[in-house]
Amino acid sequence: MNNKFLKGMSHGIPIALGYFSVSFGFGIKAVMSGLSVAESSVISLTNLTSAGQAAGVDIIAAGGSLLEMIIVQLTINIRYSLMSLSLSQKLDKKFTMPHRLLASYGITDEIFAVCSAQTGLLTPAYMYGMIFIAAVGWVLGTFLGASAGEFLPQSISSAMGIVLYGMFLAIIIPPAKKEKSVLFVISLAALLSIIFYYFIDSVSAGFAMIISAIISAAAGAFFFPVKEIKN
């Protein structure tokens, strides 16, 4: 175990702690949606993402189609392609093709944020250290949430259902406070989603989300084009 790996791990500890509590909520949600503890944990191990997993579980619970699953995952997670694109410019030459294929697994909002903030190039060992500790937190939290969901008092386990949504609000509200373009986009997306929910029940939840998000992001891009994308 080398120095860079340990450095990546230490930088990843705050991420792992955050993931632990959020994925605890995901585990509870997944079990409440009818999945087993093992299935919930495997989803976290193989996906390593919050919004995509939450939406994926909704689709599984509703018996949605695989096409719906593919489109929902593409829509929710397409942001990772931008992060990957950005990080690809920042990789050390030790990053050969096999390393790139492996590190791709661990690109999340938070890992991207911490990696982008590093000065200098990223080595495989550093990224593996961070991804490893973050994934441990994410999977362990899911496992315990999914297991304890059966033992916790009903009032507590059902209240944990709000954890992921709380985190989403914490992601979108601060930038909306700073930029009216983001405020415009999230307000429009919420409005459309609410209209779908209450008035257009012929459209499934997954597609309602996609349509709401695409219209609002396109409107945002039309009315408030971004000159420079900041990391």
Added chain:
Amino acid sequence: MSIGIYIAVMAGVTYIIRMIPLTFFTKKIKSEFVRSFLHYIPYAVLSAMTLPAIFYSTGNTITSAVGTLVAVLLAYFGCPLIVVALAASLAAVITGNFI
């Protein structure tokens, strides 16, 4: 349909999205509209996912609404993600004991 197939599709799509740019793309996206669209997509997705679902997230509209209010306030004042997420849940638990 088997849950295993759903999980494989979820994981596969998510991995490919992360893998393709990191391994193959080297050029920057030029279209300002596409770059702006991709910039706004995460916010739009999270907002559409959260509303109105958050009001049903605890199985009780009142505890959900109190949790949501706490989350909005703490997020507005810039608290860390983890604090906002846990406080929302705690507020829902506490409210649940009073109703």
